[in-house]
Amino acid sequence: MDSSDDDMPLSGSRKPGRTNGVTSLSSSKISSKVDATMDRQVPTNGETMPGISIANGDVKTQDTTMTDVNGSLTNGALVKRKARESNTRPSYAEAESSSDDDQPLSKKRRTTTTVESDSDDAPLLPRSKANGKSVQKPPRATAAQIGESSDSDVPLGKKLAKEKQQIEKAAEKEAKQIRNREQKKEASKPIKKDTPAKKVKKEDSSDDDKPLARKVSAATFKKVKAESSTPGKKPATKAKAVKKEETADPEDDEDENDEVKWWEDPTKGDGTNKWETLEHNGVVFPPPYEPLPGHVKLKYDGTPIHLHLEAEEVATFFGSMLNSTHNVENPTFQKNFFKDFTEVVKKTGGAKDKEGNKIAIKEFTKLDFRAIFEHYDAQREAKKALPTAEKKAIKAAKDAAEAPYMHCIWDGKKQKVGNFRVEPPGLFRGRGEHPKTGHVKTRVMPEQITINIGKEATVPPPPEGHKWKEVKHDKQGTWLAMWQENINGNYKYVMLAASSDVKGQSDFKKFEKARELKKHIDRIRKDYRKDLKSELMADRQKATAMYLIDQFALRAGNEKGDDEADTVGCCSLKYEHITLRAPSTVIFDFLGKDSIRFHEEFEVDPQVFKNLKIFKKPPKREGDDIFDRLTTTQLNNHLKNYMAGLTAKVFRTYNASFTMSKLLTEMKSEGTILEKLKDYNDANRKVAILCNHKRTVAASHAGQMEKLGDRLKAVKYQQWRIKQMMLEVEPKIKKKKGAEYFQLPDDIDEAWILEHQAYLVEELRTKITKKFEKENEKLKEQGQKPMKQSELNDRLEAVKDLEKKFKKENKTKKVEPEGKSPSVEKLEENVKKLDQRIANMEIQAEDRENNKEVALGTSKINYIDPRLTVVFSKKFNVPIEKFFSKTLREKFEWAIKSVDEHWTF
Known part of the structure; x- marks a missing residue:
């Protein structure tokens, strides 16, 4: 197969390939001969209903070796990609957070191995007889009421796959209807002679930031619009309000009459500048290191050793977490810690015994941290045992000290700040199988921190004897402070809290962009299905990638460096990450986001199966890219031709929200609050299955x-x-x-x-x-x-x-x-x-058992438009508190206050 650079499309460059040899590149065109040969091996006229994971969770390891249709092994070891140019330059633009940044670490996806029960077929909660007979259950919603068919003889996979096709057809039909309505509306407008030709707007001011069907009063809209459209104009009471808010109690509620419902005018704040005035008090630094008592020492080969305070602090990082066996027993964690620890020891004068003799620390296994752990464990227990009154006093003092940092004044309005605390030093843990786990996170000093603040505002003073790295007045950024951490060279930002207007607008635009995709989804799907048979290799790879992203919710994927976890997405899949099993099953096995193993098998369209077989055709082998003529950037640039600002990740949000919307339309939830909640969770779970949003079963589930x-x-x-x-x-x-x-x-x-x-x-x-x-x-x-x-x-x-x-x-x-x-x-x-x-x-138990492989929280918060949850709440009279915690109610205030039960996605 030709692998010359001449075959590469002009719009892209060759991806890095194997590290142990020359990469094999697909030819620029697919000859009719190759197509015909593959058609004989893989018929493309069969009937399949792709779109649902067959395994519905991790594929069980088989005793037999999995091979592709050519009989060659395709499930080899994971191979890292070569690093592209490192992206370590600071960005002063608005930082984009990942989909689950708003979740506490304790709630994020776990990667622990699932402990399987000895009797998988036995129900965890056998239903017994009460009153001598089966318990009479309250009236339940029928399968039809939650969008399920009553044909129980049809396998669940086929039933849901069929339903997914019906939802896709409904989406295509609705897209045409929306465009027809807009065309008629546009045609009815009078044509102005001096109106220039209509151009595609830039992403920041695109129409996709406007709701498809805003339901607000004209008077309210005009009032807000008038205030926002007048340059430099501010409400007459603004100056007084600022002065008052500076001394106001942080917990005081704002006057409802002064509330700005920005979601009624989403164009406000879409300009280049995110703010005009900004005041804040900087960041909170962690307390300085407290030395260990004289009798508490690290031991090496049984000998207590004396260390410089800097080295001693690093030793306490490891010693204080001996109870976290998942980390401290990890060989990579131990290796990285020991490397950094010995470097600090050497830099600070070495280790000595009580007589002052130098001790060479050469083996990790000879280090004994037990005395350090016992010291910190005793401190933890003593803190737990404190009287309630003393605990409250300590918390009150801490809250009082941090109160000035909790809020900022953003364009005259008090906004809550999110992560105003600088991360303390410690050991990096990372997610999944991160290669840098165990390295020392050094203490962040004021000299590393850049402050972003208004020109007229007073710059917060740095700690005594220190100075800030830089003070900027970047109105285009929504960050208040930033610094570069030493582990991966990433930039950390202090941002506004999730409940702030700025964060709310970001969420609002995200879901409105997904709603805008409704207008174009039929054309996108029609085009990529057509290009699945394209003669050009680049077009066929692009169409196949689009199919996988749309149908199976694969992330687009970005290149990683050698020092990062080997996580991949669709565009960065390697030869060994997919296995083909005739006639049309594709098995994926790779590390996805957060190093979570993605191990699923799918029935795909026969043409897609054939294409993947072509993309793996010899001389391709382990380490080579499947989509070697496609990058994530090229894919996203292609999508922008359909809609301004459209990227691959919008499809996950659109598919989840549109599917949930259709299920809610058909639902007739009845019974108690608990039963209605289960109906909502059933629909949410169905969305997760239809959109292939899965999670590993937590090891604690059985317990x-x-x-x-x-x-x-x-x-x-x-x-x-x-x-x-x-x-x-x-x-x-x-x-x-x-x-x-x-x-x-x-x-x-x-x-x-x-x-x-x-x-x-x-x-x-x-x-x-x-x-x-x-x-x-x-x-x-x-x-x-x-x-x-x-x-x-x-x-x-x-x-x-x-x-x-x-x-x-x-x-x-x-x-x-x-x-x-x-x-x-x-x-x-x-x-x-x-x-x-x-x-x-029993309803609760059944619900929990059904949800063990589905991350309902992630789906509800990040992918399903929160306005749909509000619609369910209002339509079936279920308190919104049952769906959203206080923090989420603040985060989604715009959703709760902006829609009624008749709103549609």
Whole structure:
């Protein structure tokens, strides 16, 4: 196959190939002979319904070796790409955050290995009989009500694939309707002679930032528009407002009459400058290092060693986290830490014993950090044990010290600042299998930090004895401060909080861009399907990549350097990342975003299967690019021909939001709040499956389900005890209700009862003790004499009484009635209440089990337009608090306040 540079398209350059030889490049054209040969091997006229992952999760490792249709091995080891020119220059433009930057680290996707149950086919929560028969569930939404077909004989994969095709057809039909409406509207406008020819606007001011169907009053819009369109004009009260807000309490609510609903005029703020005036107080630095006590030493080969404070601090980074075995037992983490640690030790004068003799640190395994860990672990435990009042006082002092940094004045309006704290020094962990994990993150000094602030504003003073690297007045950037970290050379930015206007506008534009794609999706899909058979290799690769991005939500992918995790996307797929299995199955296996393994198999269009086979045709081999005549930049430039600002990542947002919109249109959710929430989650999960948004099952999932199962059993046991009380009150009721009604539930045995009773006794003991201690703390705070131990002993008599009660029940097999004047009617009412509680818990368990492979939070926050969640909330009368936390309600305030139940995506 020809591999000369002459075959390369003028618009691109050759991608870096293998590091161990010359890369094999696809020829510029696909001859009719090759096409015909491949057609005989891979028929392209078969019927398939692509678009759904067959595996619905990680593909199970097979004993047999997977080969492609030519019989050659295609699942080789992952090979890193050569680094392109490093992009380490600072950017003063607005920093673009990743889709999950607003999530706390604890909520981000885990990469731990899934622990599988020994009995995969057994349900984690077997449904037992209550009242002697199956529990009567409240009315549930039918399959049809949540958009599912009732044809249960059809496999789920085919059913959803068929539904995905129907949704795509609906999208194409709607796109044509929107364009027709706009053309008629445009044709009805009077033509002005002096109007210049219409040109495509620049991305910053494109029409895709405007909603397709804004539902705001004309009066409000004109008022906001008038204020924003007059250069230099500001409200008459602006100056006073600034002065007032500077001294206002951060928690004070703003006057609702002064609220600016920017989402009603999205063109405001789209100019080159993001602000005109900006005031803030800079950043908060981490506290200085506190040296270890004299008796706490790092040991080397059993000998306590003395280190310079700088080296000692680095030692504490590792020593304080010995409980994080995932990191400290990682060979790469150990290697990188040891390299940096020994360099710091050498730089600061070396390590010495108590006599001052130098000790050469040569082996990591001889280092003993236990004394350091025990010191910090004791500090952590002591902090936990502090009285509540002292904890509150410490927190109040910290909040007071940070209060001046929490807000800035942005164009006269107080806005909350996001990450105003400079990251403390420590050890870099990274996500996934990052090659730099364990390296030392050095302390960031003021001399590394650039401040961005208004010219007229007072520059915040740096710490005493220091100075800022630079002070800028960049109105085009939305950052307040920036610095370069030492691990990857990336720039860190202090930005406004997610709930601020600027961040809100960014989210708003993102989802409006996805809505704008509705107008063009039919033409885009028609064109790339046509180009799947193009004679030009570059066009066929581009069309195939577009198919994979649109149908399977693959990320476009960017080139990585040798010092970065080997993560890839569609355009950077290598030969070994895909396996072809006739007649039309493609198996992907590569490290995706955040080093999460993407291991899925898909049924694809036969033409796509044939194209991938051509792209892997010899002399291609491991290390070579699949799409060697395509780059992410070329792909995105191509997409901008359809719509200003359109990039590959918009398809993920569009497909998720459009699919959710269609499901909500067909949904008729009924029942309790919990049932309606499950209906929403079912739809959300369906979106994730249809759009191939998956996650690795958390290692803690099985444990969580087991705990939920125990809680469910506890409620069933409580219900059974009440039924036994009914028998004591009125023995004849057994004949009336039937013996089965009073039987012990199937999933509860005597061994479990004994264990549960012991748990209840211990729980009561802990509850009484904690309450006693809390009351004593309050007495001390009030200057009163604390209660004596004898008072606690008296209270703990209730624990002994409970033990005796359970012992008697187990012996007599009878449960004495509890409460005042117990009657059959009262007890039966309690049984019914517990029936509802059991039903709700089983719904919750089923929901959680179904969601184990689907990141509903990520889907809801990043890909599904939040206005659709608001529509569901208002349409089915479910409090928005059930969907969005306080932080998310602030982040999506624009969505909550801008739409009603009739809004459509």
